[in-house]
Amino acid sequence: MSSIEVTIMGQGYRLVCPEGGEAPLLAAAAAVDREMSAIRDAGKVKARERIAVLAALNLAFAQAERPAAPVPAAAGESRPDAGLDALIARVDQALGADGQLL
Structure with missing residues (x-):
């Protein structure tokens, strides 16, 4: 390292x-x-x-x-952008009262 x-x-x-x-x-x-x-x-x-x-x-x-190269979808993900939606939701939750990004 x-x-x-x-x-x-x-x-x-x-x-x-x-x-x-x-x-x-x-x-x-x-x-x-x-x-x-x-x-x-x-x-x-x-x-x-x-x-x-x-x-x-x-x-x-x-x-x-x-x-x-295609990335395997996580179990239960039906849409290609579902991972991005989940990430945005997690960021919005982390920001809390600071407001949502999108």
Whole structure:
């Protein structure tokens, strides 16, 4: 295992990754930093936690739109987007009185 330092929205983080995984982790951190900074710079969202959640959803949605190998559906899931619906519901529940995302 190796560790790397990344900066996301001006905050430093030390991350541990498997040997040889440094480049993909640095690329992922850069993508998160770009997305979070863009949301912050748009000026509509101030809370760091909400910026992080919105950035995560944006990145996950962009990833989901790319053609990829099929992912097996969890038991009981009938629609391809059921997992995303469940994730949004969990985020809304976690935000509580702070308001719903969608």
